[in-house]
Amino acid sequence: MPELLLLATFVVAVVPLAPTEAFVISSGLLAASGQLSLPVVIVVTAVGCLISDLINYRVGYKFGPPALHRFERRKGGTPASVRWVRARLEQHGEPVLVAARFVPGGGIAGAMLAGTFRMGPRRFTVAAVIGSALWATYASLLGYTGGRLTSDPVLGLLLSIAMAAVLSLTVALLVRRAQRRADEAERLEREALEALVA
Numbered sequence: 001m002p003e004l005l006l007l008a009t010f011v012v013a014v015v016p017l018a019p020t021e022a023f024v025i026s027s028g029l030l031a032a033s034g035q036l037s038l039p040v041v042i043v044v045t046a047v048g049c050l051i052s053d054l055i056n057y058r059v060g061y062k063f064g065p066p067a068l069h070r071f072e073r074r075k076g077g078t079p080a081s082v083r084w085v086r087a088r089l090e091q092h093g094e095p096v097l098v099a100a101r102f103v104p105g106g107g108i109a110g111a112m113l114a115g116t117f118r119m120g121p122r123r124f125t126v127a128a129v130i131g132s133a134l135w136a137t138y139a140s141l142l143g144y145t146g147g148r149l150t151s152d153p154v155l156g157l158l159l160s161i162a163m164a165a166v167l168s169l170t171v172a173l174l175v176r177r178a179q180r181r182a183d184e185a186e187r188l189e190r191e192a193l194e195a196l197v198a
Contacts, residue, residue, distance in 0.1 A: 002030050002035040002036045003036075005023070005026060005027055005030060005036075006027055006036060006040070006041065006044055008023055009023040009024055009026075009027045009041070009044060009045060009048070010044045010045070010047070010048040011048070012048070013044075013045050013047075013048025013049045013051075013052060013136075014048045014051045014052050014055075015052070016052055016055070016056060016108050017105075017108065020045075020048075020049070020139075021139050021164060022161075024041070024045050024136065024139040024140055024142075024143065025139060025140075025142050025143035025146070025157065025160045025161065025164065026143060026157065027041040027044075027045070027140065027143060028041060028139065028140040028141065028142060028143020028144040028145075028146070028147065028160070029143045029144070029146060029147040029153055029156050029157060029160065030143075030147075031140065031143070031144050031147070032143070032144045032145075032146070032147025032148045032156070033147055033153075038140060038141075038144055041136075041140045041143075042133075042136045042137050042140045043136075045132075045135075045136035045139065045140060046132045046133045046135075046136035046137075047132075049101075049107065049131075049132035049135060049136060050128055050129060050132040052107070052108075052111075053107060053111045053124075053128040053131070053132060054111075054125070054128065056107075056108050056111035056112050056115070057111045057112070057114055057115040057121075057124055057128070058115060059112060059115065060111060060112035060113060060114065060115025060116040061115035061116070061118070062115070064112060064113070064115055064116025064117075065116060065118075067116075068082070068116055084179070084182070084183065084186075085113055085117075086117050087186075088182070089113065089114060089117050089119055090117070093114065093119050093123060093124075093127060094123065094126065094127040094130070096110065097110045097111070097114060097124070097127040097128065097131055098127055098130050098131040098134060099171070099175060100131070101131035101132065101134070101135045102135060102138070102167075102168065102171045103168065103171055103172050103175060104168055104172075107131065107135070110131075111124075111128065114127075138167075139164070142160045142163050142164050142167075143156075143157075143160050145159075145160065145163065146158075146159040146160030146163070147160075
């Protein structure tokens with residue numbers, strides 16, 4: 001039974017939009033009770049996430065530019081949000097992709113946008129390996145911690161999910177704050193340049 005959950009965790013980690021975190025946390029709970037090896041759970045999860053990132057990068061690389069072109073044509077130009085994401089990936093791609101892995105849906109979006117905006121494959125792969133390994137460790141340890149805090153598996157799962165929700169919300173708020181600061185800095189820089197030209 002535990003080995004089937006481990007296999008399911010790998011498959012779910014590979015499939016985009018699948019509930020990966022719940023499976024990884026559950027595997028971490030089993031590791032806390034000694035039914036699975038925590039390092040194996042982390043490695044299996046990281047490999048599955050990495051494969052998913054590489055697939056999503058390739059999808060973005062192949063289909064992203066035409067989709068983006070159609071989107072820009074409909075909008076009458078490149079929206080500010082698209083320009084912001086492109087600039088962040090160009091300037092700080094690796095940290096942005098690693099951080100995106102911790103925001104719900106961020107791993108998929110980050111990988112597809114990295115492909116769309118033609119981030120180099122080596123550069124992307126390094127970021128994807130680091131992000132997948134860190135996220136797999138984080139999610140596995142959430143389950144493991146919940147399993148160590150209580151012997152009741154349902155309560156352990158609920159504690160782990162609550163910890164994940166609090167941590168994910170915190171990361172999302174920090175990313176949003178950083179985005180606001182970057183937008184403000186860009187606006188000030190643009191105004192300064194306009195003042196110099198005028």
